[in-house]
Amino acid sequence: MKVEVSLFGAFRDYEPGAAVTLEVPAGARVADLRSALAAHGRAHWPGFREGLLMRSAFASPTCVLGEQEPLPASGPVVVLPPVGGG
Amino acid sequence: MSDFRCMIVDAEHSRIDPAAALEFVADPAFGGFAMFVGRVREQNQGRAVVGVSYDVFEQLALAGFDDIVRRAQEQFGPRLKIHLAHARGRLGVGDVAVVVAVGTPHRDEAFRACRQVIEAVKHRSPIWKQEHYQDGSSEWSEGCSLCETQARDDQPESRHDGHAHG
Numbered sequence: 001m002k003v004e005v006s007l008f009g010a011f012r013d014y015e016p017g018a019a020v021t022l023e024v025p026a027g028a029r030v031a032d033l034r035s036a037l038a039a040h041g042r043a044h045w046p047g048f049r050e051g052l053l054m055r056s057a058f059a060s061p062t063c064v065l066g067e068q069e070p071l072p073a074s075g076p077v078v079v080l081p082p083v084g085g086g
Numbered sequence: 087m088s089d090f091r092c093m094i095v096d097a098e099h100s101r102i103d104p105a106a107a108l109e110f111v112a113d114p115a116f117g118g119f120a121m122f123v124g125r126v127r128e129q130n131q132g133r134a135v136v137g138v139s140y141d142v143f144e145q146l147a148l149a150g151f152d153d154i155v156r157r158a159q160e161q162f163g164p165r166l167k168i169h170l171a172h173a174r175g176r177l178g179v180g181d182v183a184v185v186v187a188v189g190t191p192h193r194d195e196a197f198r199a200c201r202q203v204i205e206a207v208k209h210r211s212p213i214w215k216q217e218h219y220q221d222g223s224s225e226w227s228e229g230c231s232l233c234e235t236q237a238r239d240d241q242p243e244s245r246h247d248g249h250a251h252g
Binding site (some may be wrong): 006008009010013014050055057058059061063064067070078080081082084085086 | 092139146149172209228233
């Protein structure tokens with residue numbers, strides 16, 4: 001299935017449109033999407049810092065998702081690099 | 087009227103107003119007020135800063151703000167008013183980036199609730215800061231991983247040793 005991933009913070013520097021669409025297996029979990037995004041980053045993003053992705057969380061528009069949670073059936077998934085407001 | 091007001095303020099169109107925040111939490115029954123105001127400073131880690139851009143995942147941030155203030159009410163209420171505002175977009179040195187204002191009957195709850203709210207905003211809200219330097223370069227600030235803090239979300243006073251936040 002295709003998953004639209006919205007990018008924030010430092011990930012915006014990799015993708016001017018701030019979003020990528022990735023293919024993951026049906027029934028995929030957050031961990032699978034993390035692996036797919038890492039592969040995409042290695043292939044397409046010069047200077048990609050995989051360590052940043054490993055410290056990033058994934059979320060739906062309403063909550064942060066656990067690593068073993070199934071991906072939402074619809075809607076975008078958001079990758080959240082380490083936060084630092086204020 | 088609600089006892090809480092949480093907002094993201096787009097710097098392109100508006101500015102955070104600390105006086106309005108204090109006015110919102112005013113109440114004849116309250117004698118204690120505390121406010122935290124975060125402004126963009128001109129230097130960070132030895133580098134001259136000319137501005138900061140805040141990126142915000144607004145929908146999740148506002149849901150998180152709501153959770154943060156309700157936790158504060160559970161802990162320090164029920165008589166409590168909170169105003170929480172954070173900027174989005176490009177700010178210059180001295181501009182207000184965040185305001186937390188709290189009104190309560192007595193000062194102790196006001197101080198403690200204000201501290202708890204601003205720490206939670208800094209550590210848990212999906213907000214990112216990109217500093218712009220005098221030499222023309224820019225960098226995203228290091229922050230708190232939500233992977234690492236997620237398990238501690240149920241602990242209102244969870245500590246984040248090792249992080250150096252402004």
